[in-house]
Amino acid sequence: MRNLLEFLARYNHWLLFVLLEVIGVVLLFQYNSYQGSVWFSSANAVAGKVLSWDAKVESFFSMSKANQELTQRNLYLEQQVKMLSGQLGEATKDSGWVHRNQLSLLRSFKLIPAKVVSNSVDRYDNLLTIDKGSADGVRKDMGVACGQGVVGIVYMVSTHYSVVIPVLNTSSNISCRIRGRGYFGYLHWNGGDPRLAYIEDVPRHAHFRLYEWVETSGYSSVFPPGIAVGKILHVYNSPDGVSYRLQVELATDFGNLSDVCVVDNEPMLEQIDIMRSARDSLKLKDGK
Structure with missing residues (x-):
């Protein structure tokens, strides 16, 4: 616990910076329609790619049964x-x-x-x-x-x-x-x-x-x-x-x-x- 507190005290400014960046990004995409649509499209593309990879892997392993x-x-x-x-x-x-x-x-x-x-x-x-x-x-x-x-x-x-x-x-x-x-x-x-x-x-x-x-x-x-x-x-x-x-x-x-x-x-x-x-x-x- 002591080591954790020392780590937080040493890098508190970096942790605060990351937290503020996350809050800023969330507010940006949540309250701006253009940026929100960009994020939504990008998220769908990433999710679709991941699902595509998952389907290919599942298809490969089901080939044996087929x-x-x-x-x-x-x-x-x-x-x-x-x-x-x-x-x-x-x-x-x-x-x-x-x-x-x-x-x-x-x-x-x-x-x-x-x-x-x-x-x-x-x-x-x-x-x-x-x-x-x-x-x-x-x-x-x-x-x-x-x-x-x-x-x-x-x-x-x-x-x-x-x-x-x-x-x-x-x-x-x-x-x-x-x-x-x-x-x-x-x-x-x-x-x-x-x-x-x-x-x-x-x-x-x-x-x-x-x-x-x-x-x-x-x-x-x-x-x-x-x-x-x-x-x-x-x-x-x-x-x-x-x-x-x-x-x-x-x-x-x-x-x-x-x-x-x-x-x-x-x-x-x-x-x-x-x-x-x-x-x-x-x-x-x-x-x-």
């Missing part, structure tokens, strides 16, 4: 296109169109939007980390996709983060089929170019063309059918000569991946449990 919503919406729209294609195929009796009802299948899945926080594309054992974990409903062996197509499978889960084995990992193995054809194989990456992968074990009697699309088959509990994988670029014979090996250009750009969705596979797990129970019942019945 990107997540767009990623989720892209997945829905992709399935909707397939459903409409199926309806058109049914109307035109063209068996080459994709089957319908895939939109309703995807809608039965819960999609968990997530942000990629760590990613690599230049290793044989690439891993990807997302910012959602068990607290958000993510579990091991769930599928991960983005608006472009398939991404990978959840490998490890903590409370708030998860590690994903992406397509660009030599241990990744995802069941796929040729869109509109029904022939299936397994997606595998051998390293090298992150834009290219291979579909192994495609039957020799399969009929297809270059640049046709490959998509998830739905034959596992990880992905629903119809999520884009890539386009066929080249066809090779397998090393044993009993099947085809297809080189595909991946739909997902792993070098520029930021927003993904984790696919909750609980409905499929229920279907698989029912099928297993039915098989077990048949075995018991046959045993009797």
Whole structure:
């Protein structure tokens, strides 16, 4: 308190000067219309600029949520296109169109939007980390996709983060089929170019063309059918000569991946449990 009093006593003339200046400015702008209008306009300009900056900052930070919503919406729209294609195929009796009802299948899945926080594309054992974990409903062996197509499978889960084995990992193995054809194989990456992968074990009697699309088959509990994988670029014979090996250009750009969705596979797990129970019942019945 003593220091404060000494400070006021030492600089009392400056404090008095500032106080008189403030009073003078207030009286000037309050009782003079011209000066008042100038102050009002300047104040509005400053306030407007501050509000504009605030809106831009808020818009920047809301971009993340918008990107997540767009990623989720892209997945829905992709399935909707397939459903409409199926309806058109049914109307035109063209068996080459994709089957319908895939939109309703995807809608039965819960999609968990997530942000990629760590990613690599230049290793044989690439891993990807997302910012959602068990607290958000993510579990091991769930599928991960983005608006472009398939991404990978959840490998490890903590409370708030998860590690994903992406397509660009030599241990990744995802069941796929040729869109509109029904022939299936397994997606595998051998390293090298992150834009290219291979579909192994495609039957020799399969009929297809270059640049046709490959998509998830739905034959596992990880992905629903119809999520884009890539386009066929080249066809090779397998090393044993009993099947085809297809080189595909991946739909997902792993070098520029930021927003993904984790696919909750609980409905499929229920279907698989029912099928297993039915098989077990048949075995018991046959045993009797």
